[in-house]
Amino acid sequence: MLLALLNLDRSPDRLAEFVRVNGHLGTVTRFAAVDGRTLDPQILVAQRLVEPAVLPTYTPGALGAACSHLGLWAKAVEEARAITVCEDDAILHRQFPALADGLIATLPPDWDVVLWGWNFDSYLQFDLLAGVSTCLAAFNQATMRGGIDAFQNHAAAPRLFRLLRAFGTACYSISPKGAAILRSHCIPLRPMPVWFDGLNREIPNTGLDIMMNAAYPSIQAYVGFPPLAITENRHEISTILSP
Secondary structure (H helix, E strand, C coil), rough: EEEEECCCCCCHHHHHHHHHHHHHCCCCEEEECCCHCCCHHHHHHCCCCCCCHHHHHHHHHHHHHHHHHHHHHHHHHHHCCCCEEEEEEEEEEEHHHHHHHHHHHCCCCCCCCEECCCCCCCEEEEEEEECCCEEECCCCCHHHHHHHHHHCCCCCCCCCEEEEEEECEEEECHHHHHHHHHHHCCEHHHHHHCECCCCEEECCCCHHHHHHHHHHHHHCCCEEEEEEECCCHHHHHCCCCCC
8 A cells, every 4th residue: 555645845854753753664655745835725716626714714734734635535546546644743653554454454345544543632532332332532642742662662453443533634544435535525625613522512624634524424434543653743833733
């Protein structure tokens, strides 16, 4: 499976750090992420990629990130092959390639997307026991940031569960079918508030991951738990949250 890394041309430091912490991955193909600072939102509106009503909630970085992921989804569809997408702040388990491939091999052939990691400053919701109960999980982002070496080297034995809600797109695998479904679902970018049980409120559409959440329950979406990828999720240096 193609392992695709999204990285801005103006962020060579983030590329170097990704290579440093993920040197165990083998072949990773870098794709230049779309720089939101260079986008003209009105052109995106004219191209029907974006509805004007969503522009107040999307930073330039969020627009660029959305276009970057949508571009890789188009590649999955065009080449009829699954892609594992990594953002350049993702930190992957040392056995990620073998474990991820093995888990995907257990899925039905119509799987759409598998989330390997999520943002630890919020909640994850998945179907713990089909027809019995969902699970709402919370995490400690501060201790996670101090346990990166332990995470990468622990004896991982994750399972796949049906995904309902999660913030972030640091690392996931997507099939050609899933890419086509999610492109159709997310284009045009538009207001799409999504209810999060853990937060007990609707979250406005501020990024592509919110729109993906709206689709998760109705598609073949899965999450690996415990995760095979983490992100420090440093808001202060985020290229998505920055104006």
